[in-house]
Amino acid sequence: MMEFSIYDILVFSPIVALISIAILKPEDKKWIIGLSTLYSLVILAIAIFAYTKADVIPESSHTWLKLDKPNVDIKWSLALQDGLSSSLVLLTALLLPISIMVSYKSITKHLKTFYCSLFFLTAGMFGTFMATDLFAFYICWESVLAPMLILIGIWGSTNRRYAAVKLFLFTMLGSLPMLAALLAVSWNGTAFITDLSELTAVDTAPWVFWSIAIAFAIKLPLIPLHTWLPDAHTEAPTAGSVILAGVMLKMGTYGFLRLAIPFFPELQYEAAYNILGWIACIGIIWGAMMALAQTDIKRLIAYSSVSHLGTCMLGIFALNQMGITGGQMQMINHGISTGLLFLVFGMLYERGHVRDIAAYGGLARKVPILTTCFFIATLSSIGAPGTNGFVGEFTILLAAFQKNAAWGVVASLGVILGAVYMLRLFRLVFLGPLKLPEGSEEHMHDLTAREIILLSPLMILVFVLGIKPEYLMDGLNEFTSKLIGMN
Numbered sequence: 001m002m003e004f005s006i007y008d009i010l011v012f013s014p015i016v017a018l019i020s021i022a023i024l025k026p027e028d029k030k031w032i033i034g035l036s037t038l039y040s041l042v043i044l045a046i047a048i049f050a051y052t053k054a055d056v057i058p059e060s061s062h063t064w065l066k067l068d069k070p071n072v073d074i075k076w077s078l079a080l081q082d083g084l085s086s087s088l089v090l091l092t093a094l095l096l097p098i099s100i101m102v103s104y105k106s107i108t109k110h111l112k113t114f115y116c117s118l119f120f121l122t123a124g125m126f127g128t129f130m131a132t133d134l135f136a137f138y139i140c141w142e143s144v145l146a147p148m149l150i151l152i153g154i155w156g157s158t159n160r161r162y163a164a165v166k167l168f169l170f171t172m173l174g175s176l177p178m179l180a181a182l183l184a185v186s187w188n189g190t191a192f193i194t195d196l197s198e199l200t201a202v203d204t205a206p207w208v209f210w211s212i213a214i215a216f217a218i219k220l221p222l223i224p225l226h227t228w229l230p231d232a233h234t235e236a237p238t239a240g241s242v243i244l245a246g247v248m249l250k251m252g253t254y255g256f257l258r259l260a261i262p263f264f265p266e267l268q269y270e271a272a273y274n275i276l277g278w279i280a281c282i283g284i285i286w287g288a289m290m291a292l293a294q295t296d297i298k299r300l301i302a303y304s305s306v307s308h309l310g311t312c313m314l315g316i317f318a319l320n321q322m323g324i325t326g327g328q329m330q331m332i333n334h335g336i337s338t339g340l341l342f343l344v345f346g347m348l349y350e351r352g353h354v355r356d357i358a359a360y361g362g363l364a365r366k367v368p369i370l371t372t373c374f375f376i377a378t379l380s381s382i383g384a385p386g387t388n389g390f391v392g393e394f395t396i397l398l399a400a401f402q403k404n405a406a407w408g409v410v411a412s413l414g415v416i417l418g419a420v421y422m423l424r425l426f427r428l429v430f431l432g433p434l435k436l437p438e439g440s441e442e443h444m445h446d447l448t449a450r451e452i453i454l455l456s457p458l459m460i461l462v463f464v465l466g467i468k469p470e471y472l473m474d475g476l477n478e479f480t481s482k483l484i485g486m487n
Contacts, residue, residue, distance in 0.1 A: 005060035006050045007078035010089070011126045013043050014096075014119040021115050029111055033104065036115040040097035043122070047093030054080035059132055071191030078130040082482070083475020084257065084328055088129045088250055091335050095246045096122050098454050099239035102343060106238060106350055107155060114155060121147035121243060128251055134186055134194040137259070138179060144248060145171050148232075148240065156235035163228075163235035170218050170228040178215035181208045185263055199263065209264045209272060216260060219252030222276075222313065223283040226306050230290075233302035234355075238346030241298065245305055246339035250331050253312055257328070261483060266319045277317040277403070281410040283310030288417035292424075296355045300425060301341050304381065307414055308334050314411055315396035321480055323399030328476040329392035333465065337380035337389055340458040344374045347451055351444045354437040357428050361435030367446045371430045373455050378426050380462045382419040388465035391473070 017039035024031055050057065059079035066073050080086040099118060107114050120143070127140030145168065153164035184204055186192045193199055218225045229249075233241050266273055287307030294300035312334065315327035348363075348370060349355065364371040376387075383389035393415055401408030436444055447455075465472055 006057055007060040007130055010046050010050050011123055013046055014123040018116045018119040021112055026112060032111045036100050040100050044093045044097055047090055050080060051086050051090050054086050074135050074194050075133045076136050077132040079132050082479040084479045085129050087332050089126060091332060092125045092247045095242055095339060099242050101454055103239045110154060117147040117150045125247055132196050134182055138182060142175055151240040152232055152236045155237040160235045163231040166228045167232050174215035174218035177211040181211035184208045212260050216252045216255035220249060220309050222279055223286050230299050230302040234298045241342040242339045245342055246335040253331050273317050277314060280310045280314040280317060281407060284410055284414035288414055291421040295357050297345055297357055298355050305338055311396055311411055311414055314407060315399050318399040318403035320399050320402060321484060322395050324480045324483060325476050326392050326395030326399055329472055333388045333392050336458050336461050337377060340377040343455060344377055352437040352440045359437045360429040362432050364430045365434050366444055369447045376459050376462055378422045382422050386466045388462050390466060391469040
């Protein structure tokens with residue numbers, strides 16, 4: 001009899017929720033919303049339990065496909081392998097109920113499809129971060145594309161179809177060569193080795209490395225493969241932007257850390273990592289300069305992600321202890337800060353229905369609580385001391401200077417530019433004379449109790465991880481030490 005562990009339950013509980021929602025009648029809107037909320041909270045509870053017991057719960061493994069010729073033994077195997085995997089799973093589980101509850105008013109059509117898409121997306125991200133088999137990882141990696149495509153294509157803004165198709169094309173064009181590369185990595189001449197714990201550094205043609213690296217670079221995204229992201233963020237509903245920025249983009253950084261760097265160590269691929277490091281440098285400056293040029297608030301936040309994730313990858317491509325740990329920290333911190341930015345702006349957009357910066361001004365007088373929440377998100381985004389973003393950015397700066405002084409200068413400039421465009425945005429929208437979009441006067445009220453509760457977990461994390469970063473860093477150092485040992 002097949003035995004299921006807490007890891008299986010965690011991955012498949014969103015599928016159970018999806019099926020339960022799908023069988024309801026479309027007109028049962030209260031049941032759809034209520035059950036979706038309840039399931040999301042149960043999934044969060046399961047994730048917290050798995051997180052606290054990860055040290056004592058063994059890996060879950062079930063044979064999926066077994067052949068004699070060629071020798072193939074693909075397993076459905078899952079585990080919270082270390083601090084990196086555990087942190088990303090917990091962040092995913094936290095953002096799910098927040099994304100569901102923030103959509104109560106903004107999503108009014110096709111409710112079943114919307115909530116089912118969120119649950120399916122969550123299952124795929126759980127599987128990606130927990131898979132310990134190469135092809136289980138790939139299947140979960142691919143599974144997130146369809147629900148995000150649906151979220152943007154149905155509930156997005158004016159150009160939603162263009163943004164959804166662009167996302168689909170970029171991701172698919174990256175993933176197909178990656179599948180061929182993964183087959184090359186797993187084939188040892190007599191058998192396909194798919195267990196990640198048994199796979200070691202491989203000696204293959206350069207196309208194998210670059211096929212894998214480009215797929216992960218698209219998901220991040222790195223320059224010049226980033227152009228799908230601003231469109232996707234701008235057109236996506238608030239929940240889609242929160243999940244996309246908070247977790248889905250981290251699949252790219254996770255792929256580099258979990259697969260690319262262990263398979264292709266620095267010793268043999270030093271030149272390639274130096275190229276990627278310079279690409280990350282370009283992304284830091286390009287993303288920041290583009291953010292400065294934006295008049296659309298969501299588009300500005302989207303370009304800030306390009307810059308911030310370039311900083312994450314610069315730390316990782318430094319391939320030293322500080323850089324890899326700092327890069328991991330910034331993965332989590334970016335999910336918190338940018339998720340918070342999109343949440344607060346989504347609440348503002350529900351009131352003003354305008355994304356243009358010039359349409360707003362002096363909102364601190366009208367909505368002081370919303371202003372405070374956006375300011376906290378801004379401080380987190382620019383890495384102000386005492387917030388979660390500070391320690392990760394500081395660690396990456398040290399690592400970049402240690403690796404290459406020019407990298408350190410670029411990373412420092414990126415931090416400065418990040419403060420400029422975010423503080424400028426805050427000044428234009430929330431300070432000065434009061435200015436509201438036409439027709440929004442009666443709707444421009446401050447945050448409700450429900451909205452404050454939704455924002456509170458992320459705002460608490462901003463300061464908890466800023467004051468006590470060891471809560472996050474201790475678990476991530478475990479993975480860093482293992483990765484450094486491989487290289």
